[in-house]
Amino acid sequence: MRYPLIAGFTALLVLITALSIYTAREEQRMQTAQADLRQVAITDASAVYVQYCATCHGATGEGLGATPPLDNDGVRGMDYDTLFKTIARGRYGTAMTGWHVDEGGLLTTYQIDQLVALLRYGEWPQVRELAAQQGMIPVSLAAPEVANEQIAAISALGPEGSIWANGLNLYAQNCTTCHGATGEGSSLAVALNTPELRSQDAATITRTISEGVPGTMMAAWNKALQPEEISALAEFLLHWDQVEAAGVALSLPTIEQIDLGDAEAVLALGERLFTTTCTTCHGENGSGGIGPAINSQQFLSRKDDAAIEQAIIQGGKRPNSSMPAFGERLTSVEITALVRYIRSLQATAPSVANPRGTQQGGGGPPWLRDRQP
Structure with missing residues (x-):
């Protein structure tokens, strides 16, 4: 009689143990399922x-x-x-x-x-x-369009209205990538539509735009913009509150839906992103400016897709580089589209005399320049 009792008792212990393990695992399973559904x-x-x-x-x-x-x-x-x-x-x-x-x-x-x-x-x-x-594809880094009606409305604000209108247009084309469409600032740059900035004088703001801010990603714009353009931009920033009070504001681009399986659609997305985000520094069609010429045999023959992707994600690695990191501001879909578009330029890319950009131009320091005959 002892063996059946022992066997039954053992079976009961096994059953209790199994139920305990199942209960513990069931709770964990339910938590995992809940997290998956969430x-x-x-x-x-x-x-x-x-x-x-x-x-x-x-x-x-x-x-x-x-x-x-x-x-x-x-x-x-x-x-x-x-x-x-x-x-x-x-x-x-x-x-x-x-x-x-x-x-x-x-x-x-x-x-x-x-x-x-x-x-x-x-x-x-x-x-x-x-x-x-x-x-x-979310609203991201795209330059807002300035309507003719907005230009006219700003120009009608007073004697300097046309200068402010020009400044708004320049801001939309060159500054929104980092400073935001409404001047709200971002992880890349400070806010500009603030009373603190408007408390500065025009000379200080003009100098900041022209010479940049050392130790930040604010590059010098005196090689990309003319003095009168920088002056107009400064005047707009100083009177942004008056422009807003007149009901004029930059319109954010709309969200778009694309077919990620359509190679042409992805390439077109890359071109739009490059035009609205990268030409500010790298020039129209990637011809070079504040930043190096992207559309050049020197760049494209030496950089594979992985290197271009890392440059977009991490930004410039050179000590004096002002290339911001876009890894947290662009999605992987957008970065892939940008890389594809940049690579598509290689077939027709020219050889550029100064591919590294205007900041590295001028022939270098005197002791490295070629002697003039």
Whole structure:
């Protein structure tokens, strides 16, 4: 009789042990499953966010202009109901409208649930990347267009209006990549649309633009812009508040959807990014300027795609280089598109006399220059 009892007791112990292990693993499995479902919601929400929310709140939740940022502990700490109601119904007395279909909006309950998961648990640096992997290219680094109506409106502000209008146009073409379309600043450069900057005199601002700021990514622009252009840019910065008071503001580019499987579409994206982001320093068509000539046999024959990609991600490595790092500002999709476009230039790239750019021009120091006959 002892053996059946021992066998039964042993079986019971095995069963209890197995149940304990299963219970422990089940809890872990449930936590993993919950995390996986949450990540799926965040991934799907990224495209929804970029399409409907990024125009006001920024591609990484940083907030644009008077629109509040979303990447902060206050928002992450809000409870589900508060966040859901805010998105679904909007906020009275603000520009935040109701987004739920029952409120006349465009989002379903499921989509708003996804956005709540994104706001509470999402990693914002990944939002742009997640959206880009779905072909949703966020607003990023593109130069805003200045409409003729805006030029006319600024020119009508007074005797110096035409100078301010010229300055706004120059700012849109050359400065928004680092300083933002509304002068709000970025991880690359300081804010310019501020009372602190307007408290400076024109000579100081002109000198900063002309000579750059040592130890920062602010390069000297006296080789890329004419003195009268730098003066117009300084005057615009000093009177930006008056331009805004007249209702004139730069328009942010719209978000676009591209087919990542279409090689021509990706190449076109790279060309647009290069034109709006890189020509400021590297010149029109990559012919060189403040930065080296990209469209040159000297550059393209010596740099493989991996080297070009690293230069975009990490920025310049030379001690005096002002090449900013774009790794945190461009998605992998955008970087790949840029590399493809730059490589496409090689077939017709010319040999350039001074491929390293105007900052390295002038023949070098006197003791290295060739003797004149």
